[in-house]
Amino acid sequence: MSLVDLQLFTVVCPYCGEGYCTTVDPSIESETYYEDCQICCHPIFFSVRSNHDDESVQVITGRD
Numbered sequence: 001m002s003l004v005d006l007q008l009f010t011v012v013c014p015y016c017g018e019g020y021c022t023t024v025d026p027s028i029e030s031e032t033y034y035e036d037c038q039i040c041c042h043p044i045f046f047s048v049r050s051n052h053d054d055e056s057v058q059v060i061t062g063r064d
Contacts (some may be wrong), residue, residue: 007057014063016040026050026057034064 006023014039018039025031029050040063047060 009057009059011044011046011059011061013037013039013042014061015044015045017041022058024059026055046053 005025005059007026008021008023010021015037017040020038020056022035032047035046036042037044043064045062047063049058
């Protein structure tokens with residue numbers, strides 16, 4: 001995988017309310033993971049779903 005394969009998304013932390021940019025891999029159909037907020041360091045739950053038919057990517061974030 002190269003950096004070209006990644007997509008940049010702006011997310012809003014459910015703890016501090018600040019927005020920041022992060023990358024996701026749209027080649028994976030569905031995945032869940034935790035990533036620490038770049039501002040307040042709380043763990044954010046990520047659910048990423050890719051639709052390869054229309055090339056859309058859905059990113060849902062939430063608290064632990």
